[in-house]
Amino acid sequence: MVLLSLVATHSNVDLETVARLSVGAPQVPSAVLADDRPVSGAVVLSTCNRFEIYFEAPSEEDVEAARSAIISTISSYSGIPEPSVSSAFVTKKGGSVAKHLFAVGAGLDSAVVGEREIAGQVRRALIEAQASGAASKGLVRLFQAASRTAKDVGARTVLGSDGRSIVSVALELAGDISGSADWSQKSVVLFGTGAYAGATMALLNEKEAGGVAVFSSSGRAEAFVASRGGRALDADSLAGAIREADVIIGCSGSDARIEASDLASIREGSSSPLVIIDLALSHDFDPAVANLDNVELITLESVRLAAPEEQAETLRQAGELVQEAADAFEEQQNTRAMDAAIVALRKHTQQVLDAEMKRVRSQHGCTAAAEEVELALRRMVRQLLHTPTVRARELAAEGRQDDYTAALEALYGIDLRPTDATEVPEAPAAPSRPALHPAGVPHPAGSGDPAQCPVSHEPPAAASA
Numbered sequence: 001m002v003l004l005s006l007v008a009t010h011s012n013v014d015l016e017t018v019a020r021l022s023v024g025a026p027q028v029p030s031a032v033l034a035d036d037r038p039v040s041g042a043v044v045l046s047t048c049n050r051f052e053i054y055f056e057a058p059s060e061e062d063v064e065a066a067r068s069a070i071i072s073t074i075s076s077y078s079g080i081p082e083p084s085v086s087s088a089f090v091t092k093k094g095g096s097v098a099k100h101l102f103a104v105g106a107g108l109d110s111a112v113v114g115e116r117e118i119a120g121q122v123r124r125a126l127i128e129a130q131a132s133g134a135a136s137k138g139l140v141r142l143f144q145a146a147s148r149t150a151k152d153v154g155a156r157t158v159l160g161s162d163g164r165s166i167v168s169v170a171l172e173l174a175g176d177i178s179g180s181a182d183w184s185q186k187s188v189v190l191f192g193t194g195a196y197a198g199a200t201m202a203l204l205n206e207k208e209a210g211g212v213a214v215f216s217s218s219g220r221a222e223a224f225v226a227s228r229g230g231r232a233l234d235a236d237s238l239a240g241a242i243r244e245a246d247v248i249i250g251c252s253g254s255d256a257r258i259e260a261s262d263l264a265s266i267r268e269g270s271s272s273p274l275v276i277i278d279l280a281l282s283h284d285f286d287p288a289v290a291n292l293d294n295v296e297l298i299t300l301e302s303v304r305l306a307a308p309e310e311q312a313e314t315l316r317q318a319g320e321l322v323q324e325a326a327d328a329f330e331e332q333q334n335t336r337a338m339d340a341a342i343v344a345l346r347k348h349t350q351q352v353l354d355a356e357m358k359r360v361r362s363q364h365g366c367t368a369a370a371e372e373v374e375l376a377l378r379r380m381v382r383q384l385l386h387t388p389t390v391r392a393r394e395l396a397a398e399g400r401q402d403d404y405t406a407a408l409e410a411l412y413g414i415d416l417r418p419t420d421a422t423e424v425p426e427a428p429a430a431p432s433r434p435a436l437h438p439a440g441v442p443h444p445a446g447s448g449d450p451a452q453c454p455v456s457h458e459p460p461a462a463a464s465a
Contacts (some may be wrong), residue, residue: 001040001138002057003097003333006070006089007049010111013088015300019282021088022051028070029053029134033078037069038062041136043129043143045104047121048166048196048281049111049300052104054097054143056136067091098142099326104148105158106322108315111304112166114159117199119150120382138146142329149325151263157317166279167200169303171207174247174275177296183207189233189245190214192252200249200279213241217252239266239368248278260288263295265387270294279303294437301411341405344414349381 008018029042032055040057051076057066087092091101100109105122106112126143129135134338135143148353153159175181188209190197193216205228212230221232221424232304233241242248242258243266250257263285267274276300290297295330327378362371 001062001136003054003138003142004057004063004067005052005054005092005097005100006067007050007052007092008088008090009052009109010304011298012090012110015049015089015281017027018049018051020078020080021085022046022281023079024074025051025127027075028073029055029129030132032069032073033134035069038065039069040372041129042070042126042134043125043139045101045122045125047118048279050104050109052101054139056102056138063088063093092132095326095356097331098145101142102149102322102325102329103319105146106153107150108153108318108322109400110166111300112169112307113315115165115166119147119154119193119382121195122146122150135209137296139334141332145325145329149322153318153321153324154450156321157314159314159318164307165203166300166303167196167203169307170249170277170279170298173302173306174277175296177275177298178273180308183209186211186246187241187244187425188212188240189238189248190230191248191250192216193218193220194251194278196279197224197251198228200251201230205229206410213237213245215241242266243270245274246272247275249275250280252280252284257283257284258289260286260292263289267292267295276324294382299310341408345388345412346385348412348414349385353377353381361459439444 008021012019025044025046028044032042038057040056040058041335042425044052045052045054053067055070055071057063071082071086075082075085078085080088094404096250098125101122103109107116110118117329122143126135126140126147130140169184172181175183180186183204183225184207186206186209188211190200190212192205193214196212201212201214201224212232214225215233215238216224216228220312221234225232242263247342273294273295273296275296275298276289278287279300281300283296287297289295356377357370361369
């Protein structure tokens with residue numbers, strides 16, 4: 001199996017493009033796997049400033065076809081031509097996939113370095129893929145390792161210890177613009193009831209915001225405020241709340257965005273300043289609201305520019321932990337791939353041994369002599385497999401498993417099909433000698449078939465190193 005990812009983030013494309021690419025993001029994995037395409041698993045990570053899809057191809061020969069399948073699916077959902085979709089993504093493969101995802105989960109690739117929400121988003125991405133049946137075993141291992149790495153970075157460095165996030169930086173900006181960091185006197189309207197809205201409400205509660213009203217175009221505001229506080233708005237009460245608001249925060253990303261003309265109409269005659277925080281990737285507010293009198297607009301780009309820089313030493317420590325985790329994961333991947341090659345080699349030798357013993361038994365029957373021949377052949381096979389098995393481990397540690405598998409294919413003609421095999425059979429116990437008739441012939445094993453000798457026929461295993 002080959003791990004790949006397509007990455008479009010705030011660092012390589014504009015946020016408008018990221019928003020367009022992510023249209024239909026939850027359906028992409030299932031859509032790709034539903035067709036007969038060379039993709040064995042897919043997980044989408046879609047946040048306010050990134051759209052990434054992680055997937056597995058059965059083999060190196062399937063990589064380009066798998067990538068094309070993903071690009072085609074994203075194009076069909078987003079309406080963006082395939083060439084444009086392809087050029088918007090950075091493609092990662094092999095070890096760089098793990099390193100990137102681990103850095104993302106640890107907050108090193110965020111607009112606000114060390115943000116705490118992203119680790120939860122990585123976990124939820126895997127949960128959603130597992131729920132839909134789109135997550136392969138390799139992707140499960142990858143995302144679980146990313147979550148462990150994020151926890152490790154958080155525990156062993158001070159990165160993110162201040163609890164910085166996109167939401168927290170946005171609220172700090174709003175306080176600076178309004179001239180007061182005291183939220184107890186501010187009237188707030190919050191759009192949305194998703195993960196970012198939940199994080200925003202939690203911070204507003206920490207800041208003891210005086211009055212928070214929540215609106216959801218999908219009608220989930222009542223359930224949202226029941227567990228988080230605030231009051232729910234409906235379509236009839238929304239305009240009045242907007243007119244009286246000091247801060248409006250958009251986290252919904254719905255199609256029903258507020259146009260500048262509508263906001264101007266609602267706020268007509270009001271001279272009180274208004275700060276709008278638009279955290280939705282697809283915009284809850286027309287960017288032109290920034291041109292209205294007494295209105296200040298904070299966007300994701302504003303947050304990125306205002307985010308404080310972490311200390312160089314902290315970033316170095318976190319980067320080293322991410323690299324170590326990525327190296328360990330890659331070594332594990334190499335070992336798994338090599339285990340599959342070892343299993344294939346043992347299967348091949350077992351088939352040769354079985355064929356030879358069938359010939360021996362057909363000539364000599366189920367005799368003590370035949371048993372001794374089989375025992376001798378098994379000892380020989382163990383010795384022959386010892387060095388190839390040891391070399392397999394050594395080459396896996398060096399990342400040279402492709403050399404090993406190529407040698408097996410060239411020398412033995414072994415077809416190494418992709419497999420999730422993770423265990424190599426242990427060496428079987430030595431077979432016990434069967435009870436013999438006085439003439440030296442074993443008792444028949446059931447049917448009297450001379451090929452059915454009471455000898456262990458477990459696959460041969462390498463001698464211990």
